[in-house]
Every structure is written in structure tokens, then in C-alpha cells.
Amino acid sequence: MKPRNLVLMAVIVTVCHCYAAADPKHHQKTYIVHMDKAVKPSVFSDHLEWYATSMRSISESTNMLYAYDKVMHGFSTRLTVEEAGLLEKQPGIISVQEEVIYELHTTRSPEFLGLERSDITLSESESGGDVIIGVMDTGVWPGSKSLDDTGFGPVPSSWKGECETGTGFTVTSCNKKLIGARYFSRAYEAAYGSIDESVESKSPMDDDGHGTHTATTAAGSAVTGASLFGFAKGKARGMAPRARLAVYKACWLGGCFGSDILAAMEKAITDGVHVLSLSIGGSLADYPNDVVAYGAFKAVSHGIFISCSAGNGGPTPFSLSNVAPWIATVGAGTLDRDFPAYVTLGNGKKLSGVSLYSGKPLSGSMIPLVFAGNMSNKTTGNLCVPGSLPHGRVTGKIVMCERGLNSRVQKGMVVKAAGGAGMILANTDSFGEELVADTHLIPSTAIGQRAGDEIKSYIVSDHNPTATITSGGTKLGIQPSPVVAAFSSRGPNPLTPEILKPDFIAPGVNILAGWTNKIGPTGLTEDPRRAEFNIVSGTSMSCPHISGLAALLKQAHPEWSPAAIKSALMTTAYSTYKNGEGLQDVSTGRPSTPFDHGAGHVDPVSALDPGLVYDTSADDYLSFLCALNYSSTAVKMFAGGRSTCTEGKKYRVEDLNYPSFSVPLMTASGVGGGSNVSNTIKYTRILTNVGPPETYKxxxxxxxRAVKIKVEPEELTFVEKNEKKVYTVTFTASSMDSGTTSFGRLVWSGGKHVVSSPIAFSWNATINKEDKSIKGGIQYSLTTYQIHVKESICFQRRGEGPYARKEDQNSLRFSLVSRYLFVILCKEFPLAIPRMILCPPKGLVSVMLLSLVTKSSGKKGSTPTGSTLGSQLEMTEGSNEDFVHIRPCFKTSNQRSTSWTNGPYEY
Incomplete structure (x- = not known):
């Protein structure tokens, strides 16, 4: 059965990490089987024979989907739950994991990043000619001008890959620029049946546009006069325009399946890529249970730089994806470019928004203005969802719709279908002042919450409200820039709080790059337009910026490890503007923090010559995994079957040689001795000299003032290149209220170079599982609800609010007591639970809702005694869809209601 209504939109696309729906045929699912290659019985001639025999001993009817040797030792296959359990008990089996499904999270960027400077070390003619960037995504449109290979030399001799053929894709689709293309669909087809080639291409062909956009962002050749229907006109080029591209299509209309992802990463390693870009992700999963994490580990072990999108779950705290320390986790910032579109009201007031509408403009005269919520008798009428606007009531009028539930461009189509002349798309409280430009098919503009409230007040107060919409084209020089995009996922790191994530931010808002000819720029099937370039936003777009920059650094410094490249980008990033003020967070209008921007916004010119780097090896990462107290079985998955955690040795997460510092302090007020308690933590770091002899202070x-920092030694002198020096940092912190955060910086300054590292402190409440209380006066309770699920569909949230994740086959819950689902209670008590996805099986399901009850602290902003956060769970069955609607409701002024939906809807 094909999945319904699933659209891969890059603009504020949230990522999904959920368990694949069961195949009705024998209730089989896809499992990834990790084998201990070291214990292969001698009777088998090779490991493939051993794998096949192990599989056949459990089920004669199943076939191997993929065999893996580089990203892991093992295979993937279809099994029932019972068969999987039997297989896991066999000798030599490390683990049998149910496959998960991931989803996708892009002219001015090179100039904005300083890559057009005349004094840059790498000229366009020589930058990256032998470096190969692999892009794992939805494929590629081979006819893109950004893939022109004019001036390229022979394909590097190190390349071992191929140009696979299929629907619409031939050997000639590749060239000296696009040197390889593959596709991986076995797991996808095993779950949903054979690919319908009238809908999507069984080949590396890009039917979605996302893959072409990310690939050409990373390494597109220079194209003069590029634009989207006249917007952002100029010279378009990727970050590393002379780098080679290899495309690995593992994402389809039904998502990106774990077995296919691993197969793509396996081929990327053996093919010989130097950089691998993955603009995908999922909700929280332990490192051993995250195929991207352990696939990336093996790639990094082979010297491949891995960049991944941080996710589009911001500005909610703990919303990050891809937080493994060996991955470069990329958040999104803005450029200094915008696409203004103005609303002029009948009272003369002019309000600014954004739009990429390029069709026939409105006449300029005033047109009747209505609010969609007043035109419909449906509860979702204000959101302009399909069927909500009765035909005739809005004919010839400008309709104001509110953002949420369905995609922004679809709202315009709803207004157009109902006869509307134009649309004003207003943000609600959930989206604040964040503006994202779209290629609407009707005169439109997107406005912030404050402007939306003003327009609603005008509609109510005026007996004959009118308006008109005008375009402002393309505007450069927008300040301040960059700012952190509201949608960019935020820290703290919900999996390993000692590792600061994201690592940095890069351009990810309104990015112009190549597009496919298979679908219009909106991604809607109703859109007949075709464009060579598209303007898209998301961390999916910031990720390939880093991939391209990594290729530039790899070309300049081929001896650098992936960790050294990441370190150079982190320690030279900037977190303030030239006037000294901190980078702004568009969601708050206030300075952002390292939990928002990581080390800061990348500065590739400075990264070419960082002076010092924090280098890290695969063995260092294995020690990090040992420090997390994973089982020997789990660590073996990363170590290729060998045992690495030495019994009796003390491993410390704090000693991982990371270029930033995150210091979680479990000394919240009310713990032990109260405010008199202090906590001392020591971190160890090693710096490697990659520059000339220099002394750093x-x-x-x-x-x-709650934290004192001591660094020993305070001065480091480097004489030789590649010389290493060790230093320690001791943090002594006094107690602070639970939820308090503070941010600092550690800087090594030499005569020429400055090596800068952010520091993030967070004071967290500790949890007492026995009496269900959080030390510091917070109590919680879990209430169980029973819901009936008609059909096994994944529920996912777009935007803000909490999620729930599948904990096992029969229960879902919001939980405080899990290591990975914890709450930080700030002084104003905002509730933050990491992003999760509901994937319930059919039948009766238990849902446990967490409630927090706080005792009044008598301080400003505290919640009144006895009040409850997250106290309701409203459940209704959809009238037109076979899914259950779940609505967590919050009961404080600081909280925003959110809702769960299925399918591609944005919220």
C-alpha cells in the first residue's frame, strides 16, 4: 500500500524518526541485523554465506535486502516479530533492530560568506577539483545548469563509483561534474510494494527537488543570471563549485528508510567520497539505535566528513536531531537578502511581509478584505484548509488566513479555489515574527504575528475593510544579518548534554539553488510552473553549505581529519556582529545563545587558517561511547565487533576533545545543602598546531558570578607543526535555580590567530523516580489514557510543542524519568520536552500524559501553588481521515497549545 498524502517539502519540513508500518503480508517488518564478524564459523567461506545461513535458519521465505561491510557488519531483511526474536538469540548476533523511517528536514550565500573576496586563498578555478562530495537525498535532476562540467578535468582516479541507470536516467546523465549517481529502494519497496513509476522514478532522478537543491548548494557550478521568476537574480554557485558530486538517492515519497540509508552510506564509503551531506534526521534515538549515527561513525572512521541538518523543530528547546559528536550538526541562519511584499490597508496603514509571488499583480486599487475564520462555519476555517472556505463568500476578496495545520502554499490554493483574489498569511503565536517567502500561485504575502493582530483588529473595527498587496522585489543589505532562524532546532543536547549542539549555523533561509523539472517550485501537483532554480528554507539548506565548505578546507588541507575540519569551522565562527552585539534570534528579537547557534555563524575564510585545531580520532569517539556506559554489545556495533571498553578504566564524557564546552550542573537549589552547595567539574582538551610557531595566551x-573557571596552563607555546599541547579547565559552580542557563567563552589568542570556544552552563533539576518528585519542589504525575487506533499511521507535529515517541510496541508516553526525555524548568516554567513521534499500532493503545505540579517559590514568574502544566489530553477521531487526533493542552500563560496531525501538514 502506498503511503497517503506524504509530501517532502523542504520549507520548515520537520523530520520524522518513526517505526515502519507493518506489512499486512505475514506482518513482516524490515530489521537491520548486526553481526559479530570476528566470530564467523570457519565452515563458511565468507561472511555473506554466514549471513544468509543465519537468516534462512529462521525463515526460508525471506530474502536479504542488503549486506553491509563498511558501515557495519550484517544485513537487512524482512521478518516477523517472532522471527526477529529467534534470530537475535543465535550465536554471533550483536543486535536485531527494527528499521526506522527518516524524513527530509536551502546566489547570495558565497558573497555573504566572503567566498567572492579577491584575496581568498582558493580561487574558483582550483577550489575542490579533486574533492568528491556525496549527497544522500532524493536524487538529482541531471539537466540542471548547475551541473555543467565545462572546464573540469578527468574524473579523479580515486573514484570507484558508478552512474546507475533507470527511469529517465542514463549513463550520459553523469559527467565530469556529476561523476556518480545511485539509488536505493529495496527497503522502501519491501514496505510499500513496487514503486509506481508514474509517480516517482526508480532511478537517481529527482522527482521532489530537495536533492537537486541540496547538491547544487554544496557544489553547484557557477551560473550567471540565475533567479526564481526574477527573484534573487544574480550569479548562482555552490560553496565548492569545482568539487565533484556523487548523488545517493535513498529518500522517496514514503520517506527515507533505515536499510536504504545504510546501503547508501556503505556505497559512499567504498566509492571514495571525501564529504557526505545528509539533510535528514529523526527524533531522539540512542546512538546504537540511530542508523545515521552509527553509519556516520563508520564514515568518519574512513576519513569522511559528515554534515547533517540540525532539524526544523525550533525554537523549542531540546529539538535537535543528529547530535552525535562525530557529526557536524548544522543550524540555520539568514542572509542579508529579503523578498518584501506589502499590505496596504484601507485606513492607510502599510505593513511589511514577504512573498515570492511572480504572477499578475493586483490592480492596486483597494479590494474587500475578510478574515477566513469569519467566512467559514468550520473550526479550522481560519487556517484555510481544503474544504473550509465555501465558494462564493470570498470571491474577489483578499482573504486573511492563519498559519498552521496545512502547508502555506496550499492555503493559497484553497483561497484561489474559493474565488479569492489574494491572501494574507498571518503568523499565530506559535510562529511569532518568523517570515518565510513562498512561490504562491495567488497574490500573497506572509506577515508576522503582530501585523496579523493589527489586521484582525482593523477588520473588526471597520465596517468596510479593504486592502491591497504589492511586491517589493528583491532587497539586499538587510540588517541585522545573520540572525538565527526561528525554525532552526535548538539545544541543549537532549541525548548527551555534555556535548554542545548545534555545532554552528550557516545560511538556511531563502536559499536559491537548482531545482528539478519534475515538479513546480511549490511542490504541489496543481502547480504547472517549472523552474531551473528555487528558493527554499530549512536546515536542509544550511547543511550542504557546510558540506561544500568542508570540501574547500579538504582541498586546501588534504591531511586534515574530519574532526580537524569541523574544529576549524567552529573555532573561527563568529557569535557577535561587528558592533559587538550578539547574533540575534528572530524568534525572540533578543541575542541568541550557544544553544541556538552553537559556536556561531561559520566564517570559511578564517577557517582556512585556524592556527590550532581540536583533533579527535575514531578511538576517542569509542572512549566517549564507553563513558556513556553502553553495553559491550552496543559499543561493538561501532567498533566492528571488537571489544573496546577496558574493564576498570575510568572513561569521562568531559574528556572528549571537542571544540566547545557544555557543562550541565546538577546543583539546583533545594538539592542537598541548598544554595551553599558547590560543584567542581574538570574538562581536558588537546590542541594541535596547524599553523606557524606561535605562543597563545x-x-x-x-x-x-556563579561559576569560576581555571585553565591550566594559561599559556601554550607551539614550535612545530602538528605539535600537541594539553590543557585542563576546572569549573567550580555554586547552586542556582533549576533551569538557569549562562554562557561564556574560552579564547586562546596568539600573535596572528584566535581560537575561540563557547561555553554553556545549565543547572538542571534531578529526578527522584521512587517518590515521583523533582528535587527543588517539583512534583509530577503520569495519567494513563486508552485510545483506539483505527490504522497505524505516524502522527507528527510541525512547529512547537511536545512530542511522544514509541517506547515499545504497545505503549506511548510523555516521560520525565527516561534519560532522553527530560524537562528543564526555567524560572518562568516553560515546559520543554524533546521532539518525538507517535507511531501507534492498530488497536487499543495506552498513552501516559505527564503532568507537573509546582509549589510556589514566591519568586516573580513562578507558577501558582497547585497549578498543573500539561494537564489535558483531548482525543477525537477525525471525521474524514482514519486517524486519531491528540491535543496536549497547557495551562499557563507561557504555554502554547499545539496539535497532532498526520501526513504532510505543517503546524
Missing amino acids: VSIWSGT
Whole structure:
């Protein structure tokens, strides 16, 4: 059965990490089987024979989907739950994991990043000619001008890949620029049946546009006069325009399946890529249960730089994806370019928004203006969802719709179908002032929440409200820039709080890059337009910026490891503007923090010559995994079957040689001795000299009087290249209220180079599982609800609010007591639960809702005594869809209601 209504939209596309729906045929699912290759019985001639025999001993009817040797030792196959359990008990089996499904999370960027400077070390003619960037995504449109290979030399001799053929894709689709293309669909087809080639191409062909956009962002050849229907006109080029591209299509209309992802990463390693870009992700999963994490580990072990999108779950805290320390986790910032579109009201007021509408403009005269919620008798009428606007009531009028539930461009289609002349798309409280430009098919503009409230007040107060919409074209020089995009996922790191994530931000808002000819720029099937370039937003777009920049650094410094490249980008990133003010967070209008921007916004010119780097090896990462107290079985998955955690040895997460510092402090007020308690933590770091001889002196800023920092030694002298020096940092912190955060910086300054590292402090409440209380006066309770699920569909949220994740086959819950689902209670008590996805099986399901009850602290902003956060769970069955609607409701002024939906809807 094909999945219904699933559209891969890059603009604020949230990522999904959910368990594949069961195939009705024998209730089989796809499992990834990790084998211990070291214990292969001698009777088998090779590991493939051993794998096949192990599989056949459980089920004669199943076939191997993929065999893996580089990203892991093992295979993937279709099994029933019972068969999977039997297989896991066999000798030599490390683990049998149910496959998960991931989903996708892009002219001015090179100039904005300083890559057009005349004094840059790498000229366009020589930058990246032998470096190969692999892009794992939805494929590629081979006819893109951004893939022109004019001036390219022979394909590098190190390349071992191929140009696979299929629907619409021939050997000649590749060239000296696009040197390889493959596709991986076995797991996807095993779950949903054979690909319908009238809908999507069984080949590396890109039917979605996302893959072409990310690939050409990373390494598109220079194209003069590029634009989207006249917007952003100029010279379009990727970050590393002379780098080679290899495309691995593992994402389809039904998502990106774990077995296919691993197969793509396996081929990327053996083919010989130097950089691998993955603009995909999922909700929280332990490192051993995250195929991207352990696939990336093996790639990094082979010297491949891995960049992944941080996710589009911001500005909610703990919303990050891809947080493994060996991955470069990329958040999104803005450019200094915008696409203004103005609303002029009948009272003369002019309000600014954004739009990429390029069709026939409105006449300029005033047109009747209505609010969609007043035109419909449906509860979702204000959202302009399909069927909500009765035909005739809005004919010839400008309709104001509110953002949420369905995609922004679809709202315009709803207004157009109902006879509307134009649309004003207003943000609600959930989206604030964040503006994203879209290629609407009707005169439209998107406005912020404040402007939306003003227009609604005007509609109510005026007996004959009118308006008109005009375009402002393309505007450059927008300040301040960059700012952190509201949708960009935020820290703290919900999986390993000692590792600061995201690592950095890069351009990810309104990015112009290549597009496919298979679908219009909106991604809607009703859109007849075709474009060579498209303007898209998301961390999917910031990720390939880093991939391309990594290729530039790899070309300049081929001896650098993936960790050294990431370190150079992190320690040279900037977190303030030239006037000294901090990078702004568009969601708050206030300075952003390292939990928002990581080390800061990348500066590739400075990264070419960082002076010092924090280098890290695969063995260092294995020690990090040992420090997390994973089982020997779990660590073996990363170590290729060998045992690495030495019994009796003390491993510390704090000693991973990371270029930033995150210091979680479990000394919240009310713990032990109260405010008199202090906590001392020591971190160890190693710096490697990649520059000339130089003496560096340290300067530190803690950002709070509650923390004292001591660095030993305070001066480091490097004489030789590749010389290493060790230093320690001791943090002594006094107690603070639970949820308090503070941010500082540690900087090594030499005569020429400055090596800068952000520091993030967070004071967290500790949890007492026995009496269901959080030390510090917070109590919680879990209430169980029973719901009936008609059909096994994944529910996912677009935007803000909490999620729930599948904990096992029969229960879902919001949980405080899990290591990975924890809550930080700030002084104003905002509730933050990491992003999760509901994937319930059919039948009766238990849902456990977490409620927090707080005792009044008597401080400003505290919740009144006895009030409850997250106290309701409203459940209704959809009238037209076979899914259950779940609505968590919050009961404080600081909280925003959110809702769960299925399918491609944005919220």
C-alpha cells in the first residue's frame, strides 16, 4: 500500500524518526541485523554465506535486502516479530533492530560568506577539483545548469563509483561534474510494494527537488543570471563549485528508510567520497539505535566528513536531531537578502511581509478584505484548509488566513479555489515574527504575528475593510544579518548534554539553488510552473553549505581529519556582529545563545587558517561511547565487533576533545545543602598546531558570578607543526535555580590567530523516580489514557510543542524519568520536552500524559501553588481521515497549545 498524502517539502519540513508500518503480508517488518564478524564459523567461506545461513535458519521465505561491510557488519531483511526474536538469540548476533523511517528536514550565500573576496586563498578555478562530495537525498535532476562540467578535468582516479541507470536516467546523465549517481529502494519497496513509476522514478532522478537543491548548494557550478521568476537574480554557485558530486538517492515519497540509508552510506564509503551531506534526521534515538549515527561513525572512521541538518523543530528547546559528536550538526541562519511584499490597508496603514509571488499583480486599487475564520462555519476555517472556505463568500476578496495545520502554499490554493483574489498569511503565536517567502500561485504575502493582530483588529473595527498587496522585489543589505532562524532546532543536547549542539549555523533561509523539472517550485501537483532554480528554507539548506565548505578546507588541507575540519569551522565562527552585539534570534528579537547557534555563524575564510585545531580520532569517539556506559554489545556495533571498553578504566564524557564546552550542573537549589552547595567539574582538551610557531595566551569569560573557571596552563607555546599541547579547565559552580542557563567563552589568542570556544552552563533539576518528585519542589504525575487506533499511521507535529515517541510496541508516553526525555524548568516554567513521534499500532493503545505540579517559590514568574502544566489530553477521531487526533493542552500563560496531525501538514 502506498503511503497517503506524504509530501517532502523542504520549507520548515520537520523530520520524522518513526517505526515502519507493518506489512499486512505475514506482518513482516524490515530489521537491520548486526553481526559479530570476528566470530564467523570457519565452515563458511565468507561472511555473506554466514549471513544468509543465519537468516534462512529462521525463515526460508525471506530474502536479504542488503549486506553491509563498511558501515557495519550484517544485513537487512524482512521478518516477523517472532522471527526477529529467534534470530537475535543465535550465536554471533550483536543486535536485531527494527528499521526506522527518516524524513527530509536551502546566489547570495558565497558573497555573504566572503567566498567572492579577491584575496581568498582558493580561487574558483582550483577550489575542490579533486574533492568528491556525496549527497544522500532524493536524487538529482541531471539537466540542471548547475551541473555543467565545462572546464573540469578527468574524473579523479580515486573514484570507484558508478552512474546507475533507470527511469529517465542514463549513463550520459553523469559527467565530469556529476561523476556518480545511485539509488536505493529495496527497503522502501519491501514496505510499500513496487514503486509506481508514474509517480516517482526508480532511478537517481529527482522527482521532489530537495536533492537537486541540496547538491547544487554544496557544489553547484557557477551560473550567471540565475533567479526564481526574477527573484534573487544574480550569479548562482555552490560553496565548492569545482568539487565533484556523487548523488545517493535513498529518500522517496514514503520517506527515507533505515536499510536504504545504510546501503547508501556503505556505497559512499567504498566509492571514495571525501564529504557526505545528509539533510535528514529523526527524533531522539540512542546512538546504537540511530542508523545515521552509527553509519556516520563508520564514515568518519574512513576519513569522511559528515554534515547533517540540525532539524526544523525550533525554537523549542531540546529539538535537535543528529547530535552525535562525530557529526557536524548544522543550524540555520539568514542572509542579508529579503523578498518584501506589502499590505496596504484601507485606513492607510502599510505593513511589511514577504512573498515570492511572480504572477499578475493586483490592480492596486483597494479590494474587500475578510478574515477566513469569519467566512467559514468550520473550526479550522481560519487556517484555510481544503474544504473550509465555501465558494462564493470570498470571491474577489483578499482573504486573511492563519498559519498552521496545512502547508502555506496550499492555503493559497484553497483561497484561489474559493474565488479569492489574494491572501494574507498571518503568523499565530506559535510562529511569532518568523517570515518565510513562498512561490504562491495567488497574490500573497506572509506577515508576522503582530501585523496579523493589527489586521484582525482593523477588520473588526471597520465596517468596510479593504486592502491591497504589492511586491517589493528583491532587497539586499538587510540588517541585522545573520540572525538565527526561528525554525532552526535548538539545544541543549537532549541525548548527551555534555556535548554542545548545534555545532554552528550557516545560511538556511531563502536559499536559491537548482531545482528539478519534475515538479513546480511549490511542490504541489496543481502547480504547472517549472523552474531551473528555487528558493527554499530549512536546515536542509544550511547543511550542504557546510558540506561544500568542508570540501574547500579538504582541498586546501588534504591531511586534515574530519574532526580537524569541523574544529576549524567552529573555532573561527563568529557569535557577535561587528558592533559587538550578539547574533540575534528572530524568534525572540533578543541575542541568541550557544544553544541556538552553537559556536556561531561559520566564517570559511578564517577557517582556512585556524592556527590550532581540536583533533579527535575514531578511538576517542569509542572512549566517549564507553563513558556513556553502553553495553559491550552496543559499543561493538561501532567498533566492528571488537571489544573496546577496558574493564576498570575510568572513561569521562568531559574528556572528549571537542571544540566547545557544555557543562550541565546538577546543583539546583533545594538539592542537598541548598544554595551553599558547590560543584567542581574538570574538562581536558588537546590542541594541535596547524599553523606557524606561535605562543597563545588564554582568556576566559564565564558570563556569571556563579561559576569560576581555571585553565591550566594559561599559556601554550607551539614550535612545530602538528605539535600537541594539553590543557585542563576546572569549573567550580555554586547552586542556582533549576533551569538557569549562562554562557561564556574560552579564547586562546596568539600573535596572528584566535581560537575561540563557547561555553554553556545549565543547572538542571534531578529526578527522584521512587517518590515521583523533582528535587527543588517539583512534583509530577503520569495519567494513563486508552485510545483506539483505527490504522497505524505516524502522527507528527510541525512547529512547537511536545512530542511522544514509541517506547515499545504497545505503549506511548510523555516521560520525565527516561534519560532522553527530560524537562528543564526555567524560572518562568516553560515546559520543554524533546521532539518525538507517535507511531501507534492498530488497536487499543495506552498513552501516559505527564503532568507537573509546582509549589510556589514566591519568586516573580513562578507558577501558582497547585497549578498543573500539561494537564489535558483531548482525543477525537477525525471525521474524514482514519486517524486519531491528540491535543496536549497547557495551562499557563507561557504555554502554547499545539496539535497532532498526520501526513504532510505543517503546524
